[in-house]
Amino acid sequence: MNTNEPSTEDKALRKLLKEWRMETSLPPQFQDLVWRRIEHSQAPALPSMLVVIAHWFGSVLPRPAFAVAYLSVLLAGGATFGWAEARKDTTHIKDDLSQRYVRVLDPLSGSPPVIP
């Protein structure tokens, strides 16, 4: 089915529009107003936060002082995170070993000790 063929309703509408004549006058500066509205709708949207940050980084990072600060923050952050994770995992290992010590010594705990 070809949808590009104008239907009979379209033809009637076109005919009606051709016959239509506007009798009232347009408001003053109608064309200016229309163009202004078109320009306004095409104005660029506000830049997103990501673009702002990327732009800020792009303009600030090449400066040596900021580059050093950026590297220092990431270095310190990585070290702190590593230390905190290691501390958590060490505590976990020590808890396991302390439980194991009790299990090895206590026949009532249900796990007989292995004699080396």
Place this chain on the structure above:
Amino acid sequence: MKRIVFILLLGLGLGAAAYGCIYSVCMSPARAMARSERPELAWLKEEFHLSDAEFKRVSELHAAYLPHCREMCRKIDEQNAHLQELLVGATNATPEIDAALVEVAQLRSGCQRMMLRHFFQISQTMPPEEGRRYLAWVKEKVFAPDYGMKEQK
């Protein structure tokens, strides 16, 4: 632009490297402990700051205790199995069941006496302050009123 990307990537690389290095260094004592021949004793040495001589004595006491502990385990298992046999199909308490229950209770109290003696011996091998701390810790672990109940739930 290339310079910015380089600085960004360098920062991320440095952060990851710092994480890896610090994590690895801080974890190495715990890893060494867990990989040792007797991890639970290595933990005891570290936790209660034992000298090499104290640790040697503690290890000897530990090794001497284990065969008794194993023997107790075997007796408890045997007695539990015997009690289970008696309980199968039982509808009333019999003198045999009563005797088996008494035997289980005696084995349990014997176990606790043996453990307590061992804990006192170990604590006396440690420096006084550490010995007190060890006793407090082990009593809380093994002789707490709800000991064993949490694990069974």
